[in-house]
Amino acid sequence: MSEATPVIHPTAIVDSAARLGRNVRIGPWSIVGPQVTLKDGVHLQSHVVVDGLTEVGEDTHVHPFAVLGGAPQHLAHKGEDTRLIIGARNQIREHVTMHTGTVSGGGETRVGNDCLFMVGSHVAHDAEVGNNVVMANNASIGGHVHVGDFVFLGGLCGVHQYVRIGRYSFVGGAAMVTKDVIPYGSVWGNHARLEGLNLVGLKRRGFSRDLINSMRTAYRMMFAPEGTFQERLDDVLENFSDIPQIVEIVQYIREDSNRPICLPDA
Incomplete structure (x- = not known):
């Protein structure tokens, strides 16, 4: 057997139509469906289910006990072929679930590269998760949620359908997020409120002190009590x-969205 040949435990059930890349390993009691693609170097430990029209990256x-590519939890879904696309070098821990998309939502759920999904986390239908997300x-x-790059979602938090989570932001543990979170922001609570910038995350990601200070100044201007919100955004851009x-934060706030923006307490 060559190094490139997939290694499949005899108790695993792998459909003959599944597409397996080089050096794929499939452990005991795992199930791989006929429309699944496992790219080079994918490792499924024991009792993993990968089903549906699902692609798992290198x-x-x-x-x-992770289940990837299950049908969306959506009453309008009638068994149509919809997709789950998972990027490369992800760590998907025990009992994680990720569902395929819905026809009405574009038909695709997408996960980026280099993410960590800890125990029991869930990615719903038509969601889009960026790179380096935890x-x-x-x-x-929930469904149709957009999570930007380098976001950290705390344990037990829940994100309402259609919410956007801007990149480099932080969502605290057990927060219930029903409104959009600005890039670089930090939110927590039930319901979640904006508590400032994600300073710990920015420092860990190598943002300079001067840049962070400028962002803090701009943040205070955006959410000061004087003037209207739009006037303050204009001032920040100027x-x-x-x-x-x-500029990214201001543009993010001004984009069309299904949800309002998470704001600080008055």
């Missing part, structure tokens, strides 16, 4: 037009 490691134990995102991260 070197992704899936731990026991979902802690039992964090759950004063910080040369700082892409601050």
Whole structure:
């Protein structure tokens, strides 16, 4: 047997139509459906189910009792072929669930690269998860949620359907998020409120002290009591037009969205 040949435990059930890349390993009692693609280096430990029209990216490691590619939890779904696309080098821990999309929602759920999905976390139909995202134990995102790159979702948090979570933001444990979270923001509570910038995350990701100070100044301007919100956003753009991260926050707030923006307490 060559190094590139998939290694499949004799108790695993792998449909002959499944597409397996080089160096794939499939452990005991795992099930792989006929429309599944496992790319090079994917490792399924024991008791993993991968079903539906699902693609798992290179070197992704899936731990026991995870279920990937199950049908969406949506009453309008009638068994249509919809997709789950998972990127490369993800760590998917025990009891994680990720569902395929719905026809009405675009037909595809998508997960990026280099993410960590801790025990029991859930990615619902038609969601889009960026790169380098961490979902802690039992964090759950609803249908059509968009999670940007480098987001951290705390344990037991729940994100309402259609909410956007901006990149580099932080959602605290057990938070219930019903409104959009600005990029670089930090929210927690039930329902979640904006508590400032994700300063710990920005420092860990190597943002400079000068950049963080500018972002804090812009944040205070955005949410000051004087003037209207739109006037304050205009002022921020006028004063910080040369700082892409601050421009990104303003543009994010002004984008069309199904949900309002998470705001600080008055």
